[in-house]
Amino acid sequence: MSRLVVISNRVAVPKARGAAGAQGGLAGALNSALKQNGGIWFGWSGQETDTFTGNINVQRSEGVTTATIDLEQADVEEYYNGYANSTLWPLFHYRIDLTEYEQEFGRGYERVNERFAQSVLPLIEPEDTVWVHDYHLMPLGERLRSRGVKNRIGFFLHIPWPPTRLFVSLPFHQRLVRAMLHYDLIGFQTTEWLESFLHYCERELGATVDHEDCVVELDGRKTVAKAYPIGVDYDHFVAQGQTIAAKTAYRRLCDSSRTRTAMIGVDRLDYSKGLPERMDGIGRFFDTYPDRVKDLLFIQIAPPSREDIGSYQKIRTMLEQKTGQINGARSDVDLVPIRYVNRGYSMAELFGFYRAAKIGLVTPLRDGMNLVAKEYVAAQDPEDPGVLVLSRFAGAALQMGEALLVNPYSPDDVAHNIRLALDMSLAERKARWEQLIVTVRDDNVLRWTDNFITDLEGTTEPAVG
Numbered sequence: 001m002s003r004l005v006v007i008s009n010r011v012a013v014p015k016a017r018g019a020a021g022a023q024g025g026l027a028g029a030l031n032s033a034l035k036q037n038g039g040i041w042f043g044w045s046g047q048e049t050d051t052f053t054g055n056i057n058v059q060r061s062e063g064v065t066t067a068t069i070d071l072e073q074a075d076v077e078e079y080y081n082g083y084a085n086s087t088l089w090p091l092f093h094y095r096i097d098l099t100e101y102e103q104e105f106g107r108g109y110e111r112v113n114e115r116f117a118q119s120v121l122p123l124i125e126p127e128d129t130v131w132v133h134d135y136h137l138m139p140l141g142e143r144l145r146s147r148g149v150k151n152r153i154g155f156f157l158h159i160p161w162p163p164t165r166l167f168v169s170l171p172f173h174q175r176l177v178r179a180m181l182h183y184d185l186i187g188f189q190t191t192e193w194l195e196s197f198l199h200y201c202e203r204e205l206g207a208t209v210d211h212e213d214c215v216v217e218l219d220g221r222k223t224v225a226k227a228y229p230i231g232v233d234y235d236h237f238v239a240q241g242q243t244i245a246a247k248t249a250y251r252r253l254c255d256s257s258r259t260r261t262a263m264i265g266v267d268r269l270d271y272s273k274g275l276p277e278r279m280d281g282i283g284r285f286f287d288t289y290p291d292r293v294k295d296l297l298f299i300q301i302a303p304p305s306r307e308d309i310g311s312y313q314k315i316r317t318m319l320e321q322k323t324g325q326i327n328g329a330r331s332d333v334d335l336v337p338i339r340y341v342n343r344g345y346s347m348a349e350l351f352g353f354y355r356a357a358k359i360g361l362v363t364p365l366r367d368g369m370n371l372v373a374k375e376y377v378a379a380q381d382p383e384d385p386g387v388l389v390l391s392r393f394a395g396a397a398l399q400m401g402e403a404l405l406v407n408p409y410s411p412d413d414v415a416h417n418i419r420l421a422l423d424m425s426l427a428e429r430k431a432r433w434e435q436l437i438v439t440v441r442d443d444n445v446l447r448w449t450d451n452f453i454t455d456l457e458g459t460t461e462p463a464v465g
């Protein structure tokens, strides 16, 4: 296996788990791959400088080498808060209403991709396999090719790919996808996002698409595009369950919920996660079944993210209001139905909370995959497993059909399925969980990285030209 060069917006070393949690599920996955293959993880340090220097800071931690650069304040504004998180993120999550199309965002995005290419270039050796991650860096492969890089370069998109009719609202959409077709392999979370991408290439670019072998051909270059559903680091996560921290967290939640069934939600505070809509569903449950208020305790853990962006500030305020309204209307001196917590926890503590909660409520409006759904299943007690209530619009729903699948926009559907989960027999809970755990255990993150890297290394010839 050749050395791996992973490139993503941010790098996250293993010991920074609290922070990694808030950054998303990428961190654990890539650390595992790098430990296995050796190599470097390159990205932005998270620091801002007055003038871009291109200086690279190399560090080694727990068997992983990281190389980072600082960016200018304008880069962070236009590339990170701007194009990546105010243009691409909302558009790719079908939120055209929140999408901002500012020219300087696009220019900042191109500039930073150029800076990434220039800075990472000296670190790439001829035999390395290069793996670029996510929507921040879609044109990076083409930038590297223009500097003569002939290595195998793959790209994985962690978020959905939108339908063509939405995607064409993006100015210069053709330029972006043409640049992507300089990768040898493009991976998506699900076949749904893959099909949207292939549809776009065929309809809008006039590319030749071989649907059987998933090859897109344009201007004499061939790119393979396939679905690789990401998973959790199953063995590592389950081992966390044996720690004192996990057992303490488990006891804390069991003891404090007493006779009530605990139901849990764990999400970055992001509008794609459907948190206000989830509160509407819970409110509807209490309105429809008022005698069940005493039976249910809902815990929502939601660490803030991307706080510099207006839409994220709004979602936080909205969620606080809705939680406050429900608690105001339904609390008693000895009972508060919702506990809303704005902080991160360690993986071990999350394991304990997941296991103590007999319902996992995962209701994003749109999500590339959603690792919380898989972590929840992995943490369950096989003799008394909880029930996963999962949005139909999460990529994970395609693999996890034995969950109770809901429409997150419908408070009635959410309320109805909470009631089904609350009253589900042990036999049915076990039967569903025994199916779900097979996917979660077998389609884990090690298999994901293996599959992607093996396919990338097996692409016939680099997409140079």
Ligand code: ADQ
Pocket (backbone or CB within 6 Å): 018, 020, 021, 022, 023, 024, 025, 026, 158, 159, 230, 266, 267, 268, 301, 302, 303, 343, 344, 345, 346, 347, 350, 367, 368, 369, 370, 371, 372, 373, 375
């Ligand atoms: P995210 O949108 O961040 O990831 P998700 O897949 O759910 O979404 O991963 C979140 C991760 O953060 C989970 O591992 C979770 O345990 C952790 N986390 C959440 N809240 C936490 C808290 N309070 N404390 C500690 N950890 C917390 C993006 C895409 C997803 C895709 C992943 C991986 O949006 O669709 O599944 O990348 O590809």
